[in-house]
Amino acid sequence: MTTTGDAPFDRPVVLRGGTVLTMDAARTVLTDTDVLVVDDRIAEVGRHLAVPQGTTEIDAGGGVVMPGMIDTHRHMWQTAMRGYGADWTLTQYFVWYYLEHGVRFRPEDVHAGNTLAALEALEAGVTTVVDWSHGLRTPDHADAAADALLNAPGRYVLAYGNIQQAPAEWTATPEFRAFVERHRDNDRLGLQVAFDVTGDPDFPERPAFEVARELGLAVTTHAGVWGATGDNGIKLMYENGFMGPETVYVHAASLSEDSYQRIAATGGSVSVSTESEQSAGQGYPPTWKLRAYDIPVSLSMDTSVWWSGDLFSAMRATLGADRSREHLEAQSRGETVTHSALRAPQVVEWATRGGATVLGRDDLGRIVPGAKADLVLIRNDHSPVSFPLLNPYGHVVFQAQRGDVHTVLVDGRVVKYEHRLVGVDLEAVRRDIDATVEHLRSAVGETEWAAGMSPDVPESKVLDNPYTYTEFRDSSTRGR
Ligand SMILES: [Zn+2]
Incomplete structure (x- = not known):
């Protein structure tokens, strides 16, 4: 993938004043809470945190901060x-x-x-x-x-x-x-x-x-x-x-x-x-x-x-x-x-x-000091669906969607900010995808390409076993 230079965000980074789904063992939810990221890890979680000089401030007010x-x-x-x-x-x-x-x-x-x-x-x-x-x-x-x-x-x-x-x-x-x-x-x-x-x-x-x-x-x-x-x-x-x-x-x-x-x-x-x-x-x-x-x-x-x-x-x-x-x-x-x-x-x-x-990674999937800083801020000031935030879990599951993802950090680096991926040359990616689609389309052939969206099923083979490398069949896979 092509990137356009380093992400323009200095670390440390602090997400200020969000509703934080810590996903700790007690599923603690913290309101009006800051999450401070130093290097690749979560350094501190709390209210009105004092942060090192030069820390990048991201406003999480009105939003939900959850683990990636x-x-x-x-x-x-x-x-x-x-x-x-x-x-x-x-x-x-x-x-x-x-x-x-x-x-x-x-x-x-x-x-x-x-x-x-x-x-x-x-x-x-x-x-x-x-x-x-x-x-x-x-x-x-x-x-x-x-x-x-x-x-x-x-x-x-x-x-x-x-x-x-x-x-x-x-x-x-x-x-x-x-x-x-x-x-x-x-x-x-x-x-x-x-x-x-x-x-x-x-x-x-x-x-x-x-x-x-x-x-x-x-x-x-x-x-x-x-x-x-x-x-x-x-x-x-x-x-x-x-x-x-x-x-x-x-x-x-x-x-x-x-x-x-x-x-x-x-x-x-x-x-x-x-x-x-x-x-x-x-x-x-x-x-x-x-x-x-x-x-x-x-x-x-x-x-x-x-x-x-x-x-x-x-x-x-x-x-x-x-x-x-x-x-x-x-x-x-x-x-x-x-x-x-x-x-x-x-x-x-x-x-x-x-x-x-x-995945055996107890340093991921939770917002606690010492965990990896893989974080998501759900916040969309332009959306009428962004408030009121009464039930944060319910909000994430039934109200939020990908367009509401405001900021994403991985390993402490900001990879998405204000709803846009950071440092990504999407046009270069599109050119590669276009070339792949063109290759597949011409290799498959125009008629079959169109038919492929609803392919014919051969009479044998597939229902019992889709793997080309074995002739094994087993009726038990059809039921219990
Ligand atoms: Zn699969």
Whole structure:
């Protein structure tokens, strides 16, 4: 990404007089409170703070200051196809990306998508994104993905994946290991390993799990996806000792009680992509079930091919889906829900501290002295929706939106101010995206490009298993 010089903000920085959602363990809310940032960390939180000379002052009066939001599953490389698949089902997505056109993405296309996704996230107050990067079919693609993230001013975790090859194959390459060694111990670019477990009883994913373990990397896996991955995969992971507290199960939307128990018992967490589950068809957004098992939750947006890249939408959709389920189930028994089980503060926690916990980062997702200064100020003086601010959590979940994000800091640096990204050459990014779209469009062909927004589904293969690298099929993935 191109930046135009350093951000014109000296540190320290103080956000003055906001309503602060600390997201500490007690979910303390502080009114008329300052947050002082020194270097990359939160130095002090309190009223009328004395600050060092030369501190940049940002007025947070009338606004909400909250920790930067954390998205634990987003396919950033797909962002150049923004909105293209708005009417897709999951099956059509598999056809377009897994079977037909995913291979057309060049390293520079991955770079362009990642760069745009990185900016899209920051602009919406999402300061950390797990890039579920399953388009890395060559080492050059991987370098391009990492390069884009390293040059963007947010915080990322690159979850390395490759849908074109079996996990046991690409994780065994020296190039993969070299990549991991090259990018280890970077505070702004963490690493995970991303692959799915088909449920094949031969458990061909075992070597990939072993490599991840040897390298000390967490595995993130689409698990509980109707028609693709189900209970058999969870069972194999469990019986072979590959389920741990660091494991992230994406969607976990169509699983049996048994699988939820295994996830709970091994301390794993679930990345819930409510908008995705609601319209693509992985299964019902599972927070209502995860709450019953006390399984930790983080939120995610999945892909901008369909949905927005902001977690306001994720929080709103998640609260709605959970309540909708609760009402529906109660009413089917002739009962009335008189008190909502899921509350706004809980979904704000999932969008912030919840993501931090999943990533093993107790220095993120909370506004307390010593934590990393990844911060969001929601304030929009020109919006009639900005006042009155009576219920800060309710305001964030149901009233605010990305356009209300006034200021964003990552690692103590101001990356968005007065509703604009700082030091970003968006026109350069647009040129790269245009080149990628032009390349894909001509490679796909005009007729198919138009048809691709509602792709035909082959008669075989896809419903049982979208992965090109295996012929394994399993009827159990269709149901419980
Ligand atoms: Zn996904």
